[in-house]
Amino acid sequence: SSHEREHWGSKLGLILAMAGNAIGLGNFWRFPYQAAKNGGGAFMIPYFAALLFMGIPLLIIEWSMGRYGGRYGYGTIGPMVYLQAKEGTTKKVALFLGSLAGAFALLIVVLLNSYYNHIIGWTLGYAWLTATGGYMDPSVDTGAYFVNYIQSPWLVFTFWLITLAILWYIARGGVQKGLERLAKIAMPSIYIFALILLIRALTLGTPVKTEWTPIKGLDFLWSPRWDELNWSATLAAAGQIFFTLSLGMGIIQNYASYLKDEDDIVTSAVATASLNEFAEVIFAGTIVIPIAFTFLGPDGLKSGVGLSFIALPNVFRSMVGGSIVGTFWFLLLFFAGITSSIAMFNYLVAFLEEQFNIDRKKGSTLIFALYVIAGLPVALEPILTKTSELLYLTELDNWVGSYLLVLLGLIEIITAVWLFKEKGLEEVNKGSYWKIPRWFYSIVMKLITPAFIVILLVFSTVEYARNGYLKLVPDFAKNYPNLIPWVFAARAVMVFLFVLCFITIYNALKNM
Ligand code: PHE
Ligand code: NA
Numbered sequence: 001s002s003h004e005r006e007h008w009g010s011k012l013g014l015i016l017a018m019a020g021n022a023i024g025l026g027n028f029w030r031f032p033y034q035a036a037k038n039g040g041g042a043f044m045i046p047y048f049a050a051l052l053f054m055g056i057p058l059l060i061i062e063w064s065m066g067r068y069g070g071r072y073g074y075g076t077i078g079p080m081v082y083l084q085a086k087e088g089t090t091k092k093v094a095l096f097l098g099s100l101a102g103a104f105a106l107l108i109v110v111l112l113n114s115y116y117n118h119i120i121g122w123t124l125g126y127a128w129l130t131a132t133g134g135y136m137d138p139s140v141d142t143g144a145y146f147v148n149y150i151q152s153p154w155l156v157f158t159f160w161l162i163t164l165a166i167l168w169y170i171a172r173g174g175v176q177k178g179l180e181r182l183a184k185i186a187m188p189s190i191y192i193f194a195l196i197l198l199i200r201a202l203t204l205g206t207p208v209k210t211e212w213t214p215i216k217g218l219d220f221l222w223s224p225r226w227d228e229l230n231w232s233a234t235l236a237a238a239g240q241i242f243f244t245l246s247l248g249m250g251i252i253q254n255y256a257s258y259l260k261d262e263d264d265i266v267t268s269a270v271a272t273a274s275l276n277e278f279a280e281v282i283f284a285g286t287i288v289i290p291i292a293f294t295f296l297g298p299d300g301l302k303s304g305v306g307l308s309f310i311a312l313p314n315v316f317r318s319m320v321g322g323s324i325v326g327t328f329w330f331l332l333l334f335f336a337g338i339t340s341s342i343a344m345f346n347y348l349v350a351f352l353e354e355q356f357n358i359d360r361k362k363g364s365t366l367i368f369a370l371y372v373i374a375g376l377p378v379a380l381e382p383i384l385t386k387t388s389e390l391l392y393l394t395e396l397d398n399w400v401g402s403y404l405l406v407l408l409g410l411i412e413i414i415t416a417v418w419l420f421k422e423k424g425l426e427e428v429n430k431g432s433y434w435k436i437p438r439w440f441y442s443i444v445m446k447l448i449t450p451a452f453i454v455i456l457l458v459f460s461t462v463e464y465a466r467n468g469y470l471k472l473v474p475d476f477a478k479n480y481p482n483l484i485p486w487v488f489a490a491r492a493v494m495v496f497l498f499v500l501c502f503i504t505i506y507n508a509l510k511n512m
Pocket of ligand 2: 022023024026027243244245246276
């Protein structure tokens with residue numbers, strides 16, 4: 001690869017961009033309903049265990065793998081895994097691992113982002129509708145209102161295409177003038193919005209029922225309930241750690257590939273993880289949970305994915321200053337989403353640069369077009385079938401947005417700590433202010449973290465079988481016979497894209 005690689009302009013810019021990458025809809029939209037659905041206090045125990053023993057060690061490994069790849073001119077993980085793996089195994093096996101990792105990452109950045117961009121679009125649409133009073137009339141059923149939204153071509157396409165256009169514009173600007181500049185505006189905005197919302201959440205005043213106070217809502221999240229601790233809460237918690245830290249997606253490595261060779265890894269990775277966790281458990285936990293609890297009680301917390309788009313709008317219109325609070329909430333989601341989605345967009349731009357020598361400007365336009373095409377089925381399912389069950393999205397999310405991350409994480413850690421051998425620790429510590437001690441590397445990174453990931457993978461597979469995801473017609477689709485083709489379409493897209501990406505990357509790595 002011949003072109004000159006860009007670098008991050010400043011340490012602050014780097015940390016903000018990495019925090020922007022991690023802090024996303026996962027923090028503000030996914031975390032609250034995962035925690036609520038899985039018992040609150042019972043969820044937080046495995047959550048923190050997974051953060052410390054799996055999340056942060058793997059995050060450090062990903063940073064280090066990314067900086068290593070950038071040194072050789074690569075910003076995608078196919079070549080990164082290949083280069084590290086071939087130090088400890090045959091060329092054949094390294095080729096296979098590199099192609100597999102590279103293909104999985106492409107599947108994730110194309111398909112996960114194809115629906116994530118839609119959810120970002122919804123948040124922008126809802127910010128607009130909240131500000132302009134769309135659902136403020138108490139006679140409006142917010143559930144039906146949401147269904148109406150996703151079935152309205154006008155609303156869906158307008159806000160989704162605006163989202164994609166913004167991503168396109170930022171990606172064209174490159175690392176310093178695009179990604180870094182965005183982070184410097186969006187990240188402080190997120191923290192300011194969150195702070196305002198947090199103050200509002202804790203000063204809600206008279207609850208609907210006397211026992212539904214904001215503090216009781218906090219209690220729900222923060223009282224450990226060991227007796228409620230079970231496997232499915234543990235899996236959900238570990239899965240959330242993967243998602244929220246952007247692990248097993250390739251995008252941390254991509255951002256880290258723009259580091260300079262002596263840039264600190266350990267401190268920076270820990271700093272970004274901390275910013276992410278602050279946004280997740282302190283902000284999201286202290287905004288969404290108390291608001292939902294005060295107005296809707298324990299049942300309100302159980303409203304699942306609808307918490308943000310159905311339950312909260314219902315709350316905003318009955319609270320003082322609700323339309324402002326609601327608008328801030330959806331703008332917060334929007335900013336958080338954009339700064340994550342751009343990392344996936346940029347991954348693809350980098351892929352086109354290094355594989356096909358396509359420059360950034362042209363590449364950004366191609367990726368814009370790719371996302372329009374990839375996102376089309378997501379938009380069309382509810383519009384064409386007049387449904388509110390997003391089965392195409394669900395099937396993609398089950399595999400690409402949940403399962404593949406863990407599988408890719410496993411390939412990464414095997415490569416970086418077992419195949420790359422002693423060089424792995426040297427790489428991590430090079431330029432780092434805090435050094436990872438050898439015993440920690442040998443015990444945690446080489447054994448505990450991989451074991452954690454293997455266990456997560458095995459039990460997730462069992463859970464998938466139990467939930468009927470492995471059947472020809474998965475259980476969640478059984479009651480919607482006319483939507484089953486959408487499930488098959490999702491599978492066809494995944495298989496087709498996987499084969500295409502695997503072959504493309506394999507051929508490129510072979511000639512390296
Ligand atoms: N860490 C991100 C989040 O919490 C995950 C993500 C990144 C999802 C990029 C989509 C795109 O939302
Ligand atoms: Na996150």
